[in-house]
Amino acid sequence: MESLNRTIWDEWGAAQAERQGRDEAAGIMDGLPFRARGEELFFLSPRLFAVRRLMRLWSECFAGRAEGQQGIRLVDTQRKGKIVFAADKKQAAELLSATRSAAKRTRNWGWVRGLFGSCGALYMPKAGYYLIMRPQAANGSAERLQAILKSCGFTVGVRKRATYRELTLRDQQQIVTLLSRMGLVKTALSLEETAIYRSMRSHANKLVNCDAANINKSIEAARGQMELIRRMDELGITETLPEPLFELIAARKRNPSISLKELGQTLPRPISKSTVEYRWRKLEHLLQTQLKGDDANVLRKSGR
Template identity: 30%
Template sequence: MSGSFTEDVRQELARLPLGSAAETRAELAALLRLAGSLTVTGGESGMRRRLEVSTGSGAVARRTFALLQRRYGLRAQLLVRAPGGVRRRSTYVVRVEPEADEVAGDLGLLDARGRLRDGVPDDLDDAAALAYLRGAVLASGSISDPGRDPHLEIATRSGATATALAALVDRCTGGSARAVEASADRERHRMVMKSGAAIEDLLASVGATVAFLRWGERRLRRQLRGDANRLANADAANLRRTIDAAGTQVRVVEELVDAVGWDGIEPELRVVALARLANPGASLQELGQLLDPPVGKSVVHRRLRRLEARHAEVAPGGPSTVG
């Protein structure tokens, strides 16, 4: 499992603009449920609660701090614990006190016994559900390097939470939960995804667009290598043209998205671009049949040409020739 790519994903998610009130609440709830702790202290003034989010990522700590400030107008304490003992790197702690009761109540963190609650909130609309998944990835997600065997996991406190997260992924990514398992390994509960396509869906859904493109590019390379081996006895020239054209189209889309973002691409071109990224080995006719509604080969070809023309406007000197 790659700490570097996981941290790249966290950095990207942490830089996203803060969402609506409901999205902010959901993202905070995931961070505190999965990476938080609750401490009860007593003194002459009575019992007090303290909430903390502990993380090895400075980006996650800053995101948590900003979310708390946006939602409650409070400035949490931000502590840094230097490496030492069993800790090999710095740990960042975001502490909420004395507003812990207000935050815990608003986020529905505590059960009837005053302990951190298991599971996933059941009042999440679609946007809040994606925000919750984003918070879960930030809190305890781990992702393998692009190009390696696909593996994403989110560590949880209980099997019930892992199962609920799997169901939430299923809901938010259109049925890709066939590749999601809720498992426990030596008391460590996890939600696990082992499908490259499902992981791509999740990364794109929570807003990690750059990570999604990196993952897709590496998966494309592996798929193209496999296709080349399986088609070793086919016409070599045609094979090279097919692979080169698909690779060029993918690079055109990636560079165009980097330049203008998905929202900067016309909707009818955007669906063709997404279809090519998800199906690098498909012919133009096959791509057309994947669209809704289906279109012919000539329509796909024209739209790819328009993508290339748009790319030439914003990224001159890049790849060309749709094929």
């Protein structure tokens, strides 16, 4: 999971802005809480890499304009583990208004990408996957994001919080599709590889657990049979048994841990597992009869 997280944020931060730079910058801002003070908006973010990405996009969006370099600045990088930065109110409004004007009729993946960078995350617990975005509730970003995702057929879970909305995707294939739409192709491929590896490992674990259960069952059965043989030997019953039952006991003594199926194949005349089970039940009955003091001559009857 750590390597996948590194992949996703390295790819997100290194991508070329191209034509969607303004949309992505707006998405980053829409995912963060802020407050106005004078001619600036003060934003709070836990992600320094997202702030640096926004500053680079900002300089590209306002390249050639004198106020471009001064339009955004770091204020504090050590405020309880979060970063405070200030953006020029007019420039921020210019970026946000251009994106929001087409919000209702456009699936703006550049904006979604920016939003994901500022308030999104991908999680991979021991079972399953989920991608979460927590846009601010006050600016309508949550409703806009939900509309975009639902229009593309994504199954979105929504939970309301005090200041934000939590939108969640839990289907692995839908998560891969969304990552691809946001231009995070390398991450999407890594997630698919991880999903394949998880599936193969899960299948292998099931086989191992099944084999282990079968082995334990065989060992337990063999232990019980060896105990039965010991008691029959003590009572002097073994030598009086019919040949088929005597051969079975002799085979078990030679092979104290093999399975019933394997035991049946070691006999001079191989038999099936069900026949082996039948003969062991017959031996158990004979022992119980002897222990109860039944002197009937049942031991000389021929076995199956």
